[in-house]
Amino acid sequence: MSEQENGQQNKPEKNELVRRIAEKKYEFGFTTDVHTEIIEKGLNEEVIRLISKKKDEPDWLLQFRLEAYRYWLTQVQPTWGHVHLPEIDYQAISYYADPTAKSKKGPQSVEEIDPELMKTFDKLGIPLEERLALSGTAVDAVMDSVSVKTTFKEKLSEKGIIFCSISEAVKNYPDLVKQYLGSVVPPKDNYFAALNSAVFSDGSFVYIPKNTRCPMELSTYFRINARNTGQFERTLIVCDEGSYVSYLEGCTAPMRDENQLHAAIVEIVVMDHAEVKYSTVQNWYPGDAEGRGGVLNLVTKRGDLRGVNSKLSWTQVETGSAITWKYPSCVLRGDNSQAEFYSVAVTNHYQEADTGTKMIHLGKNTRSTIISKGISAGKSQNSYRGLVRIGKQADGARNYSSCDSLLLGSQCGAHTFPYMDIHNNSATVEHEATTSKINEDQLFYCNQRGISTEEAVGLIVNGYAKEVINKLPMEFAVEAQKLLSVSLEGTVG
Amino acid sequence: MLEIKNLHAKVGDKEILRGINLTIKDGEIHALMGTNGAGKSTLSNVIVGNPSYEVTEGSITFNGQDLLSMSPEERAQKGVFMSFQAPVEIPGVSMTNFMRAAVNARREAQGKEPLKSTDFLKVMREKRKLVEIDQKLMNRSVNEGFSGGERKRNEIFQMAMLEPTFCILDETDSGLDVDALRIVAEGFNKLRTAETSAIVITHYQRLLDYIRPDFVHVLIDGKIVKTGTADLARLIEEKGFDWIKEELV
Numbered sequence: 001m002s003e004q005e006n007g008q009q010n011k012p013e014k015n016e017l018v019r020r021i022a023e024k025k026y027e028f029g030f031t032t033d034v035h036t037e038i039i040e041k042g043l044n045e046e047v048i049r050l051i052s053k054k055k056d057e058p059d060w061l062l063q064f065r066l067e068a069y070r071y072w073l074t075q076v077q078p079t080w081g082h083v084h085l086p087e088i089d090y091q092a093i094s095y096y097a098d099p100t101a102k103s104k105k106g107p108q109s110v111e112e113i114d115p116e117l118m119k120t121f122d123k124l125g126i127p128l129e130e131r132l133a134l135s136g137t138a139v140d141a142v143m144d145s146v147s148v149k150t151t152f153k154e155k156l157s158e159k160g161i162i163f164c165s166i167s168e169a170v171k172n173y174p175d176l177v178k179q180y181l182g183s184v185v186p187p188k189d190n191y192f193a194a195l196n197s198a199v200f201s202d203g204s205f206v207y208i209p210k211n212t213r214c215p216m217e218l219s220t221y222f223r224i225n226a227r228n229t230g231q232f233e234r235t236l237i238v239c240d241e242g243s244y245v246s247y248l249e250g251c252t253a254p255m256r257d258e259n260q261l262h263a264a265i266v267e268i269v270v271m272d273h274a275e276v277k278y279s280t281v282q283n284w285y286p287g288d289a290e291g292r293g294g295v296l297n298l299v300t301k302r303g304d305l306r307g308v309n310s311k312l313s314w315t316q317v318e319t320g321s322a323i324t325w326k327y328p329s330c331v332l333r334g335d336n337s338q339a340e341f342y343s344v345a346v347t348n349h350y351q352e353a354d355t356g357t358k359m360i361h362l363g364k365n366t367r368s369t370i371i372s373k374g375i376s377a378g379k380s381q382n383s384y385r386g387l388v389r390i391g392k393q394a395d396g397a398r399n400y401s402s403c404d405s406l407l408l409g410s411q412c413g414a415h416t417f418p419y420m421d422i423h424n425n426s427a428t429v430e431h432e433a434t435t436s437k438i439n440e441d442q443l444f445y446c447n448q449r450g451i452s453t454e455e456a457v458g459l460i461v462n463g464y465a466k467e468v469i470n471k472l473p474m475e476f477a478v479e480a481q482k483l484l485s486v487s488l489e490g491t492v493g
Numbered sequence: 494m495l496e497i498k499n500l501h502a503k504v505g506d507k508e509i510l511r512g513i514n515l516t517i518k519d520g521e522i523h524a525l526m527g528t529n530g531a532g533k534s535t536l537s538n539v540i541v542g543n544p545s546y547e548v549t550e551g552s553i554t555f556n557g558q559d560l561l562s563m564s565p566e567e568r569a570q571k572g573v574f575m576s577f578q579a580p581v582e583i584p585g586v587s588m589t590n591f592m593r594a595a596v597n598a599r600r601e602a603q604g605k606e607p608l609k610s611t612d613f614l615k616v617m618r619e620k621r622k623l624v625e626i627d628q629k630l631m632n633r634s635v636n637e638g639f640s641g642g643e644r645k646r647n648e649i650f651q652m653a654m655l656e657p658t659f660c661i662l663d664e665t666d667s668g669l670d671v672d673a674l675r676i677v678a679e680g681f682n683k684l685r686t687a688e689t690s691a692i693v694i695t696h697y698q699r700l701l702d703y704i705r706p707d708f709v710h711v712l713i714d715g716k717i718v719k720t721g722t723a724d725l726a727r728l729i730e731e732k733g734f735d736w737i738k739e740e741l742v
Contacts, residue, residue, distance in 0.1 A: 440544070441581045445635075447565035448541050448575055449595035449651065450602070459594060463585020463634065 026285060027486070029255030032120040036144065036226050037101035042091045045069065048198055051096050055167050055201075058174060061181075068187035068197030075191045082383040082415055083323045083352040085296065086259065093261060095199045097144035097226035117148050124252060125479075126221045137217040137248075137475070138163055142233070144226050145201030152216060162207040163218055166234050169205035176207055180238055184267035184304045184331075192298045192325075196265045200234035203264070206245060207238045208274075214245040217473055224253035224260055224284070224295065233264035239274040241307065246277040248476055251320070253285040257293045259322060260285075264299045272307030272334065277315070279472050280328075281480050284320035286487075289378075291350030294322025301328035305337035305363075313340040314357065315471040317480045319487040322351060327385065329358035332366035332397075339368040342468040344480075346461075346487045347380030347412070356386035356417075361397040361427070370401040373465050376412035377488055383415040390427040398428045405435045406464055408457065408488065458485035494518050495540075495560075495659055495690065500551035502539045509535040511715035512551070517659075519688045524701055524726055526694075527712035528734055533694045534578060536712070537661045540692075541575045542568050555659065569595075570602035574657030576648035578664045578694075583635035588647070591635045592617065592654055599655060620653040624680040641668035649680050656684070660691040666700040678703030698730040711737055 039050060048069055052062040077085065099117060113128065121128050121141050128141055128149045138152035140163065147165030156163050162173060169177050187197035204220040224231050239245050253260060262284060270276050278301075287294025297320070303312040314328040330339035341357040359368035368388070376382040388399045405414030416433050438460055446456035462469070462481050469477050469484075500513040509532045517523050525533050538546050540553060542565035553560040560568060583591065596616075597607040608616070621628065626646050636644050645665055652660060662681070666674055681704060685691075693704055701709075701723065709725040710717045711734065719725065719737055729737075 439581075442583050444543055444565065445577065445581050445583065446591075446594075448569050448577075449591070449655065450566050450569035450598040451591075451594050452564075452566050452598070455594060455598070459586045459590065460583060463583075463587075463590075466585060 026255060028124060028252035028283065029285060030123070031254040032099070032116055032143075032225050034099045034114055034116040034225070035101060037098045038094050038226055038229060039096045041094045041228065043093070043095060043199070047095055051199060051201065054096065054098075055170070057170055060178060061170060064182065064187065065198050068194050069199075071188050072191065072194035072198055075194060078191055081325050081354040082381060082385075082417070083325060083354050085323055085325070088261060088296070092228070093230045094226075094228055095145075095230060095232070096201060097229040098146045099143050099225060100146050100148055113149060117143065120223065120225075121148070121221070124221065124223065126250075137219055140165055140204045140220040141223070142202050142220060143223045144229055144231060147202045147204075156214070156216065159212055159215065160209040161212065161214055162205065164205055166200075166203045166205045166236060169236075173205070173207070176238070177205065177236070180236055180267065180269055182267075184269060184302050185265050185300050189300060192263045193265055193300045196232050196234065196263050196300070199230075200232040200265065203233040203235040203266075205236050206247065208240055208243040208245045210240045211242040212240075213243065217246050217248060219248040219250065222249065222251040222262075224262065227256065228258070230261035230263065233262065233266075235264070235266040237267070237276060237278070238269045239271065239276045241271045242273045243271075244275045246279070246473060248279040248281070248473060250281045250283070252283050253295050255285050255288070255293065259294060259296050261296050261298070264301075266299070266301040266328075268303035268312060270303060270305045270307060270310040270312050270337075273309045274307055275311040276303065277313045278303070278328070279476065280316040280318070281472075281476055281483065282316065282318045282320050282324070283483060286320045286351050287322040287349065289349050291322070294351070295320065297321035297324045297326065299326035301326060302331065303329070303339070304331045304333060305339060306333050308334040308336055308363075310334045310337045311339070313342070313471070315342040315468060316344070316355075317468070317472070317483065318343070318345040318353060318355060319483050321353075324353040324355050326355050327357055329360070330368065331360045331362065332368060332394075333362045335363040336365045337363055338366070341368075341370045341372070342471045343372045344375070344465040344468045344484070345373070345382055346375045346484060347377065347382045348487055349378040349380060351378075351380045353381070354383040354385055356384045358387040358389070359399055360389045360391070361394040361399070362391045363394060365396040366394055367397070368399045370399070370403070371467060372401075372403045373468055374403070374405045374414050375408070375461055375464070375488070376405070376414050377408040379411045381413045381415070383417060385417040387419040387421065388429055389421040390424050390429065392423045394424050395426050397424065397426075399430065401431045403431075403433045404464070405433075406461070407435065407437045457488055461485070461488060494556060496554045498552050500536075500539065500553065501549045502535060503547050503549055504535065504545060508549070509715050510539065513715070513717060515710070515717065517690045517692070519658075519690055521690045521708070522693060522704060522706045523691070524693045524695065524706035524709045525712055526696065526709060526726065526729055531712040532715040533712055534663060537575055537663050537692065537694065540661060541565060541573060566598065567602075569655075570599050572658035574652050574655055574659070575661040576645070576652060576663060576665045578667070580636050580644045580648055582637045584637055586635050588631045588633060588635055589617070592651065595651070596654055616654065620650060623653050623683055624650045625676050626650045642670065642673045645669055646673065646677055649677050653680065653684050658688055658690070660689065662691060662693045662695075662704075664694055664696070666695055666697060674699065675703065698726055701726050713738065713741070
């Protein structure tokens with residue numbers, strides 16, 4: 001099942017909405033000059049043993065990695081996405097880069113962190129000193145393969161909340177990690193999940209104990225810095241019975257001519273009556289105006305709503321990456337569980353995004369909502385791909401999906417691939433889709449009131465995305481709004 | 494002062510304006526009348542810089558500056574305003590945000606700081622009263638779900654907010670009932686200063702009962718063929734355009 005819409009139109013040149021494609025500004029394209037320990041390029045069992053050894057891991061985890069690696073070797077890179085994924089030379093990538101290598105045991109206090117790293121995160125708007133932090137937000141700052149610092153760890157631990165890097169969790173809470181790691185996204189789930197399970201480096205671990213409302217926003221900031229490396233984020237969030245947490249991730253990378261790989265896994269476990277909100281503002285380097293460089297963002301994110309009355313909400317604002325391939329999904333296992341997916345994906349120039357969600361209804365009276373807003377400009381391709389599956393036992397399950405596409409210009413594409421797989425007659429499944437273009441009359445009306453075309457596009461796009469942006473935590477909503485305008489700068493002449 | 498000299502313009506391959514000459518001094522109201530397709534709307538759109546219209550010959554200066562070399566937003570920022578005949582909807586953009594962007598763009602062009610939120614809302618409130626436009630409409634998207642009359646009222650409200658020095662009212666009276674017409678026209682009159690000049694495009698005398706023109710021009714086939722005073726409009730109301738056409742032969 002597929003609906004396609006191309007922005008093709010035959011209008012005279014002067015009437016074209018897009019008359020020039022200006023260089024897009026990317027604010028975070030700088031590199032940090034910091035001593036980084038990078039292991040030799042290439043991927044084999046020795047490399048995996050080396051990563052595991054560097055992280056001082058227990059044997060079970062090494063075996064977990066090796067098993068994933070051996071499975072990965074038997075698989076081929078998937079081709080079903082509506083993207084032009086280049087052939088990736090996995091032997092040309094280094095799988096571990098440590099910018100904190102100078103300090104021996106990994107930094108504990110702010111004083112021990114390389115000032116260059118501090119400066120970098122300051123510049124990114126993520127101060128690592130707690131007194132300077134955004135109010136009410138705790139941050140785990142990850143650069144390349146290593147967590148540089150996690151703020152407010154001690155304060156959170158007073159409530160029994162664990163918030164640390166996954167490497168640290170493996171050391172300090174091995175039983176919890178062992179219990180949940182790979183339980184939502186098994187290593188053999190897909191090609192990139194197997195790769196991640198073999199070579200994952202850092203990411204965050206969150207555990208919210210029973211009946212606890214996490215008093216702060218938790219967030220992880222991912223930064224790629226080193227050249228010719230891949231980043232293999234691994235995040236695991238467990239929200240125990242009756243608890244609540246709101247988590248946010250942000251990501252940026254330097255401007256480089258070659259592609260860089262970010263293959264992540266995020267697993268979320270939600271128990272009875274618990275609620276998790278997971279928000280992403282993805283701003284990886286998107287490549288230049290000619291489509292050179294940019295991050296390949298190949299991500300598996302899934303939440304398991306194990307408990308009755310559990311809730312999980314994914315909100316994503318995707319503006320970066322040369323290629324985005326991600327489907328934050330929900331398995332609605334517990335009866336009465338509720339899942340939401342709110343997404344804004346912006347593509348410009350030669351960017352390609354194939355993103356959406358999977359809602360797997362297994363429990364009774366489960367409900368899911370999908371709101372997807374795609375915005376395409378330049379020569380980009382933007383696809384929504386979503387699956388709604390209603391299992392045999394899922395009596396009274398409901399889904400509502402709404403997928404809107406907005407085209408700016410005539411050379412971009414918007415595509416919708418909705419899949420439905422219904423095995424229970426009592427289910428209610430609704431799907432709505434619209435495609436629209438910003439038209440010249442609207443832009444001219446704004447111009448006549450003194451508003452420039454770029455500002456007008458910003459106003460219209462932010463209006464269009466408002467329903468999703470409003471789901472983000474306050475501070476990040478403002479950032480996301482700015483990001484939307486910047487990402488589309490120069491798309492209309 | 495707006496000065497139009499030998500203006501020719503086309504849409505696609507079709508020449509619509511064939512040599513317009515018109516001088517509008519500060520404070521003057523010029524009514525523009527004429528049959529459908531005579532070029533009234535084309536003239537307005539060319540003045541405000543609509544990119545769908547192409548000027549092939551002639552010039553327009555505004556306070557001595559070459560208007561045709563300016564972008565539409567620059568013209569607006571210099572004080573040129575058009576009340577659209579058919580205002581478009583802009584879904585997702587609230588009237589309040591739209592007005593804020595417009596007012597601040599004008600201020601920026603004048604080298605002024607953007608208005609503070611509270612000050613801006615205060616100005617909104619005052620100007621709303623002037624054209625008796627409902628606060629509810631301000632929270633809606635621009636023109637979305639507005640009735641025909643509300644859209645016209647909203648145009649004059651925007652004029653009130655932007656305080657232009659030269660206005661074009663393009664059939665602002667169409668679709669308005671008698672009461673609404675009075676409110677809109679009186680709103681316009683209250684907003685006028687000694688410097689405000691305007692082109693008023695209309696088919697009917699009733700608007701000109703409120704907004705009294707200093708001059709009335711008749712546009713036929715892309716040319717101004719007759720110019721008179723307010724009496725000319727009354728004559729047209731009574732006798733139509735045929736007698737003018739006959740005079741031309």
